[in-house]
Amino acid sequence: MIDNKDCKCEEVKCEENRNECKDNKREEMIEKIKCLNFAVIELGLYLDTHPDDQRALCLHREYTKNLKNLKDMYQKVYGPLSIYFPCNKWRWLEEPWPWERGNF
Amino acid sequence: MWTYNKVLEYPINIKTPNPRLAKFIISQYGGPDGELAASLRYLSQRFGMPDQKSKAILNDIGTEELAHLEMVGTIVHQLTDGVDAGTIEREGLGAYYTDHGTGVYPQAAGGWPWNAATIAVKGDPIADLQEDLAAEQKARATYEKLIDLCADDPDVLDPLRFLREREVVHFQRFGEALRGVQDKLAEKKFYMNKNMKCE
Numbered sequence: 001m002i003d004n005k006d007c008k009c010e011e012v013k014c015e016e017n018r019n020e021c022k023d024n025k026r027e028e029m030i031e032k033i034k035c036l037n038f039a040v041i042e043l044g045l046y047l048d049t050h051p052d053d054q055r056a057l058c059l060h061r062e063y064t065k066n067l068k069n070l071k072d073m074y075q076k077v078y079g080p081l082s083i084y085f086p087c088n089k090w091r092w093l094e095e096p097w098p099w100e101r102g103n104f
Numbered sequence: 105m106w107t108y109n110k111v112l113e114y115p116i117n118i119k120t121p122n123p124r125l126a127k128f129i130i131s132q133y134g135g136p137d138g139e140l141a142a143s144l145r146y147l148s149q150r151f152g153m154p155d156q157k158s159k160a161i162l163n164d165i166g167t168e169e170l171a172h173l174e175m176v177g178t179i180v181h182q183l184t185d186g187v188d189a190g191t192i193e194r195e196g197l198g199a200y201y202t203d204h205g206t207g208v209y210p211q212a213a214g215g216w217p218w219n220a221a222t223i224a225v226k227g228d229p230i231a232d233l234q235e236d237l238a239a240e241q242k243a244r245a246t247y248e249k250l251i252d253l254c255a256d257d258p259d260v261l262d263p264l265r266f267l268r269e270r271e272v273v274h275f276q277r278f279g280e281a282l283r284g285v286q287d288k289l290a291e292k293k294f295y296m297n298k299n300m301k302c303e
Contacts, residue, residue: 034111041113041168045273048160049280081110095110099178103111 014076014087029074030103033081036067078103106167113171114266118182118259123195125254126183127213130200132250132267133176134210134218137242143169145223145239149232155288158229158281162236165274172267177208179263230289233282237275244271 043060050056075081079091081103096102132138146166153159184192184206192201199215210218224235247268254260 098112
């Protein structure tokens with residue numbers, strides 16, 4: 001274990017009690033994340049060839065905002081979905097990988 | 105650059121291993137119309153595109169294909185994970201097991217390792233986008249054959265159907281990008297020269 005007492009970064013707590021969020025809540029959240037994630041991918045491709053479609057653009061704004069909020073909530077409790085989520089503990093190794101049914 | 109998201113694009117949970125199906129499905133991992141070929145084809149061709157729309161669509165579909173590569177690898181992994189050598193051999197994967205165990209290796213169903221000769225990068229936007237349209241149709245056809253072969257397992261069928269659908273959407277978007285490139289190339293070009301004295 002290598003200590004770093006000089007670290008000037010703010011501590012980021014992301015180990016909220018898992019029991020506070022019962023597991024069906026977790027399933028519900030990840031399901032919603034996957035739906036929004038897919039909708040954003042699909043809208044992205046559509047907007048690449050229809051950049052002036054204001055209705056699609058509006059949906060893209062709505063879905064990306066909801067996705068970000070939901071991912072922030074999920075990651076705070078269940079661990080990071082990417083290495084860009086800060087935490088005072090390296091939790092990237094905790095959750096099984098997607099091919100092992102992690103974040104399923 | 106890319107960022108890894110620790111979640112599949114579409115959920116996969118295969119409850120009963122079945123190496124026989126893995127032997128066929130591996131083709132969409134490293135076969136001629138598979139996801140590795142698709143991603144490398146689009147991500148390589150994008151450098152030669154003339155307009156913003158075609159660069160974007162190749163970039164973004166190429167990226168989605170990487171997510172599909174992970175999905176196909178996941179299917180193969182879950183179909184073979186924990187299966188003993190005897191069963192693997194009986195189900196027709198003895199030769200594969202000899203070289204790769206139950207690892208996921210990019211090869212075609214017939215056993216040939218992934219080959220860059222299965223993709224083309226012509227440096228010509230019309231030729232490249234036409235190839236992409238054909239590639240999406242070939243991938244769609246391959247998924248339909250796999251769906252026929254996997255009809256008895258709903259856990260495998262479900263993600264295969266999703267992947268097939270995506271090929272149809274990608275075909276549509278490539279068609280739109282191609283039309284944009286054709287319009288751009290067909291535009292009349294005007295050149296002004298101050299010596300022309302055209303008042």
